[in-house]
Amino acid sequence: MKIAGRFVSEPGFSSLQTAATDGRSLGATVYIYAAVLAPIFVAILITGQLGEFVRLGGIESRWTLWHEAPEWFWTSAILLGRLLSVLLGVVCLYLLYRLGVKLRDRWTGRAAAVGLAVTFGFVESARLINEDIPMLVLLLLTILLCLRYVESGEELTFFAACFTAGLAVAFKLTGGSAVVTIGVAYLLRARRTETARAALARPKLLLGGLAVGVVTITVGFPSVLFGGPGELLTRITHTSGQKTTLPGGVAAGIEFWLLRGYLSAFGLPLVVGVLTGVALTVRQSLSDAEGFDDRLLLVATPVVVTLAVFAQWRYVRVHHLLPTLPPLLLLSALGASHLNRDSRGVRVALVVLLVTSATFSAVGTVQMATDPRDEGTDWLRTNTEPGDTVEVYENSIADVSAVHGRPLQHYSYRENNATYNSSLVLDERAYTAWMVGMPERQPEYIQLTGGELQYVTPGHPDREQYPRRAAYVQALLRGEYNYTVVAQFGKRGSDRSLTERILWAGVQPEPESRESTVIILARNDTVEESHQT
Known part of the structure; x- marks a missing residue:
């Protein structure tokens, strides 16, 4: 979409070059995506919506793009892509x-x-x-x-x-x-x-x-x-x-x-x-x-x-x-x-x-069909209001529960270069400072996934590498920040030995594409208000 949008809005080699080189190196998968999106764009052209989608091609943030593009677009793209x-x-x-x-x-x-x-x-x-x-x-x-x-x-x-x-x-x-x-x-x-x-x-x-x-x-x-x-x-x-x-x-x-x-x-x-x-x-x-x-x-x-x-x-x-x-x-x-x-x-x-x-x-x-992210999305759609702030700590919208049309609060960074040479990759102190600075923002809800739970998993390298994040997540789950766990989907990480992990892998499939856990915490006064209503 980025390549197509920039080229249509500004035809020429320079726009193609900028779109293709701005961010992570693009491989031949781009052509697969083009084949998937081609019939959708034909439908867009026939229905006279081309101008709207050209505008979307200029959006750099995947977080913003997810909400700005209509839901039917994503559903159609996923169905055609999987086919x-x-x-x-x-x-x-x-x-x-x-x-x-x-x-x-x-x-x-x-x-x-x-x-x-x-x-x-x-x-x-x-x-x-x-x-x-x-x-x-x-x-x-x-x-x-x-x-x-x-x-x-x-x-x-x-x-x-x-x-x-x-x-x-x-x-x-x-x-x-x-x-x-x-x-x-x-x-x-x-x-x-x-x-x-x-x-x-x-x-x-x-x-x-x-x-x-x-x-x-x-x-x-x-x-x-x-x-x-x-x-x-x-x-x-x-x-x-x-x-x-x-x-x-x-x-x-x-x-x-x-x-x-x-x-x-x-x-x-x-x-x-x-x-x-x-x-x-x-x-x-x-x-x-x-x-x-x-x-x-x-x-x-x-x-x-x-x-x-x-x-x-x-x-x-x-x-x-x-x-x-x-x-x-x-x-x-x-x-x-x-x-x-x-x-x-x-x-x-x-x-x-x-x-x-x-x-x-x-x-x-069957496990792939029951992803905790989907369950978390359903919970947020049912139990939160459109104006509520839901804070997440993942760096991709694909890794969290997200209700279409309801933006999430996340760490802001320039996504185009995040893979290789951004401060998010080379120096993560700013991200850590933003994460542990949550009390200043006081969001109504906080969402944790398996990525954040790694900070509090015994033996996990992230626990030792990011002690401030580990302390923050531990305190958050213990209720020290005035938040309460109101929903949990999936299973928390285990402390199995290496031998147990190997044996378990051969008898119990664990899809890599499936998020292991989604935990939703609500600010205590938000919980009290929901009980009163």
Whole structure:
């Protein structure tokens, strides 16, 4: 909306450049959003409301934009966005099926696709409107194209793989494993020719593929297209720096986060099934009388590359592991295909694995449909007046309960540069001072979410890093500021040990996109007035 609004109000390259480079580097997800919003803007144009929406394009604050745009606009955008994301998820399933057929047979393809369909980490991502699923589509398509290139040696197929890999990177940097997969495919193809040394030295193919990839990444990143390569460098250094320095909420090594992530994505039964299947694939490949099938390296490369990168990080989430889920399921299905499928025991084991995984995924899906933020929004709509002040401490309106048309009181900052170099990021003392200065503002209501409760969670890094915030939240919850908890949705954070957290992750899905807790406190005199009325 920002790009479209500024361009319509002031047509020209400079307006596009300003909109694309003012703030966080924009990736190819912008084009997904454009596809989602296109039919809505057509309807706006037909109904003669274009002028109103051009004005909205100039609003920099997401908080203001949420309230200024009509509610039907957001509802339509979310419905269309989720529909597109689900369709792309179906494409992922089909591509995984085709990979299984290409490597072995239809049973393998179906087993891998069904396994992905009941994988909660994939189901949750397919529900969201972001870069994860588009990147996964392009990664799987790149692997499929690499398989075809290794078998045929066609230059056009190689260039097509370079295009899809570049687009995968433009959607999300973790799609970079697709680029390495192309390199592996190039080496495997050279190995299959009689003149391997000559096949390696193909400057036309290499330079052509490099050019295709660079152009695709440049066009895929609007910020790079209009702002130059420095925008991409900023995005890369910021992302890598953040993940290698910031803790993820629990003082634990990366092995904890990886194990917890896979258990949360697959569920315990499917993790066991995947490990067993991959082990069978490795054993069969090493003992195959016909020799090792080097095509398996194309499937394994995204897993190896992604995990090698994550080994340098402080923490990972389930969505970070998404590029590795389909390849692992495919390798597992390849191993299972060697089993005696006519055996009753094998059939029973596969059915049990499917049912338990589907149940795990279904429970997680139900949890996503009952977000505490939605419950908090309903409570605020029913129990507060339009003129009441509701104070929040999150920095994005997407993270709080918000009634459309009723602005919230929040810390004011220049949002366009908040991701990288604003005072909010580089020096958080001003934000802390504003937060603990609440008694001067005396809002009628205060809303706390899981982010604020981290300050009072034993063992959480934020508790030690922000002692003033921790003391403030503790005192607020104890009633020392003349406020009372009037509503609570979701569950407060637990003090489970690392082992308990890992075990729990495999049996109880916890959607990352779901807010854990929303607590609403009311000023005591506000509570008394509501009781009198």
